[in-house]
Amino acid sequence: MQAPALQVRLSQRPLYVAGLLLLALVLIAAWPVTDFWRERQRILADAARMAVQQSQLMGRSFGDTFLATDYVLRDVIGRVDLAKDLTYPHPDTSTSQRLDTLLKEKITTVVGLSDLVLLNGDCLFVAVAMYPFRGTKSRQNFCTESHVTPGQSLRIQYMPQDKSVSQRPVVLISRIVGSAEGRLLGAAMAVIDLEYAQQWIAALAVDHHDVLTIVDTNGTLLARNPFQPQSLGRRTSSPSGQPSFAEIGDAATFIASSPIDGRERVFGLSRLARFPFVAIVGLDKTRVLAGWQRRAWQFSAGFVVLALCCVVALRAHLAAVRQAEAMRVLATTDALTGIANRRHLIDIGNQAFVHANHDGQALSVLMLDIDKFKSVNDRWGHATGDRVIQTMAQLIASTLRDQDTGGRLGGEEFAVILPATDVAEALTRAEQLRHLVQSSEVLHTDGTTMVKFTTSIGIASLMPGDGSFNALLQRADRALYRAKHQGRNCSMLAELT
Numbered sequence: 001m002q003a004p005a006l007q008v009r010l011s012q013r014p015l016y017v018a019g020l021l022l023l024a025l026v027l028i029a030a031w032p033v034t035d036f037w038r039e040r041q042r043i044l045a046d047a048a049r050m051a052v053q054q055s056q057l058m059g060r061s062f063g064d065t066f067l068a069t070d071y072v073l074r075d076v077i078g079r080v081d082l083a084k085d086l087t088y089p090h091p092d093t094s095t096s097q098r099l100d101t102l103l104k105e106k107i108t109t110v111v112g113l114s115d116l117v118l119l120n121g122d123c124l125f126v127a128v129a130m131y132p133f134r135g136t137k138s139r140q141n142f143c144t145e146s147h148v149t150p151g152q153s154l155r156i157q158y159m160p161q162d163k164s165v166s167q168r169p170v171v172l173i174s175r176i177v178g179s180a181e182g183r184l185l186g187a188a189m190a191v192i193d194l195e196y197a198q199q200w201i202a203a204l205a206v207d208h209h210d211v212l213t214i215v216d217t218n219g220t221l222l223a224r225n226p227f228q229p230q231s232l233g234r235r236t237s238s239p240s241g242q243p244s245f246a247e248i249g250d251a252a253t254f255i256a257s258s259p260i261d262g263r264e265r266v267f268g269l270s271r272l273a274r275f276p277f278v279a280i281v282g283l284d285k286t287r288v289l290a291g292w293q294r295r296a297w298q299f300s301a302g303f304v305v306l307a308l309c310c311v312v313a314l315r316a317h318l319a320a321v322r323q324a325e326a327m328r329v330l331a332t333t334d335a336l337t338g339i340a341n342r343r344h345l346i347d348i349g350n351q352a353f354v355h356a357n358h359d360g361q362a363l364s365v366l367m368l369d370i371d372k373f374k375s376v377n378d379r380w381g382h383a384t385g386d387r388v389i390q391t392m393a394q395l396i397a398s399t400l401r402d403q404d405t406g407g408r409l410g411g412e413e414f415a416v417i418l419p420a421t422d423v424a425e426a427l428t429r430a431e432q433l434r435h436l437v438q439s440s441e442v443l444h445t446d447g448t449t450m451v452k453f454t455t456s457i458g459i460a461s462l463m464p465g466d467g468s469f470n471a472l473l474q475r476a477d478r479a480l481y482r483a484k485h486q487g488r489n490c491s492m493l494a495e496l497t
């Protein structure tokens with residue numbers, strides 16, 4: 001039966017086409033999405049490289065102050081007789097004055113020094129350039145150590161406000177001298193006020209939401225741009241999974257949220273050569289990716305518009321296909337029964353005739369007419385007559401093989417095309433169908449009465465003399481006519497001509 005098969009094709013096609021469209025859209029999107037992701041990673045890697053380079057420049061510049069300071073400390077140590085000059089109180093006031101003058105001269109040679117101090121072996125302030133703390137005991141770590149490095153060594157220590165002699169947070173740079181046995185002989189110490197480091201870092205240009213920081217290897221924040229007074233001197237640490245500040249080699253980079261303001265940044269870190277400080281440059285990740293993000297949004301919007309256009313076009317196309325299919329169904333289907341109409345049946349018959357002739361195969365046609373249908377109408381009414389015609393169509397359809405076609409020629413007349421079927425098989429099929437009709441019944445529109453009916457069948461199988469499908473059909477029609485005259489409810493084979 002043609003109509004149901006047609007419906008299956010109709011319902012599967014939209015899903016099939018929509019699936020293909022979705023696959024095409026995914027494939028179209030996959031390429032640029034991968035490209036976008038790679039570009040994002042490249043931008044972040046470039047930013048990380050730039051952050052490291054900036055931190056190296058910053059570290060070098062910051063380290064210059066310490067190099068110069070160390071040079072001054074070496075100079076001072078070289079001009080002092082540790083054994084004779086560094087007693088406190090010194091019996092010879094001229095020695096004390098000479099040392100003070102020396103320190104006052106030297107402090108002006110390096111920008112950023114807030115004091116210069118000479119310490120004796122007991123860590124007492126023997127001479128100072130600026131603050132009057134002579135005689136004070138230093139609280140630096142090496143002052144409490146039982147053993148120091150023999151010869152000269154450099155110590156750098158952050159001293160928070162509460163421990164600092166000047167009551168200000170400072171970085172102390174000390175060049176200490178130890179005896180061969182490791183006893184402290186004396187030291188020259190420079191004081192760098194953290195305010196200087198802060199002013200120095202604040203003078204560097206920084207983009208919005210970027211951050212420049214100097215920390216010592218313990219993680220103590222010494223200077224920050226933008227300035228945040230509450231964060232100075234605060235201990236900070238590198239994010240989990242990253243090496244600590246003390247473990248950083250020359251440089252490191254990572255992306256993390258700042259513990260101070262919570263913003264995500266691309267960080268570049270570099271350790272100062274010879275000094276226990278780390279310069280950190282943090283580039284705001286949102287700003288770094290702003291251009292990329294704009295392009296990604298533009299692409300996404302464009303893609304969504306493209307996808308919507310495709311969906312609209314697909315819907316329009318499917319609607320057109322559905323309409324064309326509906327038109328085709330209308331043009332080929334009998335409205336009352338849903339099986340092939342006369343025109344479609346003749347078309348298929350013509351094709352079957354050509355194939356049978358071409359392949360040298362058998363072809364048979366059954367022509368069926370419901371017996372005394374006029375009296376069915378007259379007795380049970382036209383509506384019940386319609387039901388009988390519909391039931392007849394269903395019975396015909398139920399006996400069809402895949403290659404067969406059943407259709408309604410008009411009124412109560414039907415035909416069945418049986419490709420590759422010889423006359424004997426056609427007769428068998430006709431008799432099966434006739435018995436099926438005979439044993440069936442239709443419910444009257446009154447809902448209770450069962451109406452029985454029979455059919456007469458004319459059978460024609462393709463003969464060499466048949467010049468067309470129509471000729472075959474006419475022979476079947478003549479056989480049907482004879483069946484009616486034989487008394488109806490029987491099958492009759494067509495004559496050869």
Ligand SMILES: Nc1nc2c(ncn2[C@@H]2O[C@H](COP(=O)(O)OP(=O)(O)OP(=O)(O)O)[C@@H](O)[C@H]2O)c(=O)[nH]1
Binds near residue numbers: 369372374375386389
């Ligand atoms: N209910 C209904 N009746 C139809 C339809 N098409 C044709 N008819 C009727 O079918 C009847 C056909 O009757 P006839 O051609 O005289 O033949 P018959 O009564 O079947 O008698 P035999 O064919 O000689 O057995 C007519 O009364 C038509 O009005 C239809 O679609 N529905």
